[in-house]
Amino acid sequence: MSDKRIIKIFDTTLRDGEQSPGGSMNHEEKMQIAQALVDLGVDVIEAGFPIASPDDFRAVQEISNNFKGAEIAGLCRCNDQDIDRAWEALQRAEAPRIHVFLATSAIHREFKLNMSTDEIIENAVEGVKRAKGYCDNVEFSTEDAVRTEMDFLCRVVEAVIEAGATTVNIPDTVGYATPAHMGDVIQGLIDRVPNAGDAVLSVHCHNDLGLAVANSLAGVEAGAGQIECTINGIGERAGNCSLEEVVMAMRTRSDFYSCDTRINSQLLVPTSQLLSRITGLEVQRNKAIVGRNAFAHEAGIHQDGMLKEPTTYEIMRPEDVGFDKTDLVLGKHSGRAALADRARSLGFELDDDQIRSLFKQFKTLADSKKDIADSDIASLIEQQLAASET
Ligand code: KIV
Numbered sequence: 001m002s003d004k005r006i007i008k009i010f011d012t013t014l015r016d017g018e019q020s021p022g023g024s025m026n027h028e029e030k031m032q033i034a035q036a037l038v039d040l041g042v043d044v045i046e047a048g049f050p051i052a053s054p055d056d057f058r059a060v061q062e063i064s065n066n067f068k069g070a071e072i073a074g075l076c077r078c079n080d081q082d083i084d085r086a087w088e089a090l091q092r093a094e095a096p097r098i099h100v101f102l103a104t105s106a107i108h109r110e111f112k113l114n115m116s117t118d119e120i121i122e123n124a125v126e127g128v129k130r131a132k133g134y135c136d137n138v139e140f141s142t143e144d145a146v147r148t149e150m151d152f153l154c155r156v157v158e159a160v161i162e163a164g165a166t167t168v169n170i171p172d173t174v175g176y177a178t179p180a181h182m183g184d185v186i187q188g189l190i191d192r193v194p195n196a197g198d199a200v201l202s203v204h205c206h207n208d209l210g211l212a213v214a215n216s217l218a219g220v221e222a223g224a225g226q227i228e229c230t231i232n233g234i235g236e237r238a239g240n241c242s243l244e245e246v247v248m249a250m251r252t253r254s255d256f257y258s259c260d261t262r263i264n265s266q267l268l269v270p271t272s273q274l275l276s277r278i279t280g281l282e283v284q285r286n287k288a289i290v291g292r293n294a295f296a297h298e299a300g301i302h303q304d305g306m307l308k309e310p311t312t313y314e315i316m317r318p319e320d321v322g323f324d325k326t327d328l329v330l331g332k333h334s335g336r337a338a339l340a341d342r343a344r345s346l347g348f349e350l351d352d353d354q355i356r357s358l359f360k361q362f363k364t365l366a367d368s369k370k371d372i373a374d375s376d377i378a379s380l381i382e383q384q385l386a387a388s389e390t
C-alpha cells in the first residue's frame with residue numbers, strides 16, 4: 001500500500017480560467033473541456049458561477065446533468081439568491097458541491113464590502129448553513145485570505161467549519177504570498193483552529209508574482225489537502241496555479257512531498273492543446289510540462305547525453321505527460337552525435353568521413369536558417385552522396 005497522501009485536484013478552468021481576458025468559451029467548447037477534465041481524472045470541476053449569466057447557469061446545469069466521475073462545483077457569493085441559483089444548476093449532479101465565497105481581508109472589508117468583522121462571520125455562517133440545507137458538500141472560500149489578519153482568519157475558518165463547511169479554501173486572490181508565507185498560513189490554521197481537522201483545507205493561488213505553483217506546493221507541504229488550479233494556468237490577470245505543473249511536481253518529487261493525485265498525466269498535453277485551440281490562448285514555448293520546448297534539446301552536449309542516457313538531461317519522460325518523444329532539435333548549437341542519429345533515422349547509413357563532411361555543411365546551413373527540417377538534412381545528404389558518385 002502506498003503511504004502517499006492523495007491531494008484533491010479542484011479544476012477551475014471553466015470558472016476562474018474562463019474569467020480571464022481572452023479565455024471565454026462557448027457552450028459546446030465548455031462541454032468539450034468538461035469531458036477532457038473528467039478523462040484527465042480531476043476530483044472537482046468548478047463548472048461556473050451560475051448567477052453570473054444565463055450562459056454560466058446553463059453550463060453548470062448541463063455539466064451537472066451529464067458528466068459523471070467528478071464532483072461538480074458552482075460558485076456563489078454569500079447571499080441567498082446566489083446560493084439558491086447555484087443549487088438550481090447543480091441539483092442533478094452525481095456529486096454536487098456548493099462553493100460559497102466572502103472576502104475576509106481588511107482591504108476588502110473596508111473598501112468593497114463595508115462590513116465589520118462580526119458581520120463577515122455572521123454572513124459567512126448564514127451562507128454555509130443555507131448551502132448546507134441543499135447539499136452536504138459545501139466549500140467556503142475566504143477571499144483574499146492571505147492578506148487577512150491571522151487571528152480573524154482563524155475565527156472565520158472555525159465558524160464556517162462549525163456551520164458545516166466540508167472544505168475551506170484559502171485563496172491568495174491577488175498573488176501576494178510567498179511560499180514560506182503560504183506555508184505559515186496553512187500551518188497556522190492547522191495549529192490554531194480547534195476544528196480544522198473536520199474539513200479539508202484547500203489552496204487557491206494566483207500567479208501575479210509567478211509563485212502560484214510554488215505557493216500551492218508550500219500549502220500542501222503544510223497540510224492542505226486540495227489544490228485549486230487551471231489547465232495551462234489560465235485565469236484572472238497573470239492566471240492561476242497551473243494544473244500540469246503542480247501535478248507533475250508532486251509526482252516527480254513524490255520522494256519529497258509524499259503526495260500524489262489521481263490525474264492521468266498522459267492526458268496533460270492533449271488537454272492543454274485542446275484548451276489552447278479552443279480559447280486561442282497560446283502556450284508559451286518554454287512552459288514547463290506542456291510547452292513545445294519542454295522536452296526539446298538543441299545543445300550538442302545535451303543531445304549527446306540524451307542519446308547515451310535520457311536521464312542525463314530529463315527528469316520526466318515525455319510519454320508520461322502525453323508527448324510522443326523527446327525532440328532533439330537540429331540547430332546551430334547541435335552536435336555531431338545528434339546529426340548522425342537523425343541521418344540514421346532518415347534511413348541513411350553514413351561512415352565517419354561522410355558524417356564529418358555533412359556536419360560542416362549542416363553548420364553552414366544552421367548559421368543562416370533557424371529551423372532545420374528533416375527535409376533539409378535529407379537534401380544535404382542526397383547532394384553529398386550525388387557529389388561523391390560523380
Ligand atoms: O481568487 C479568488 O479568491 C477566487 C475565489 C472566488 C475562490 O477565485
Ligand code: ZN
Nearest residue numbers: 016171173204
Ligand atoms: Zn481566483
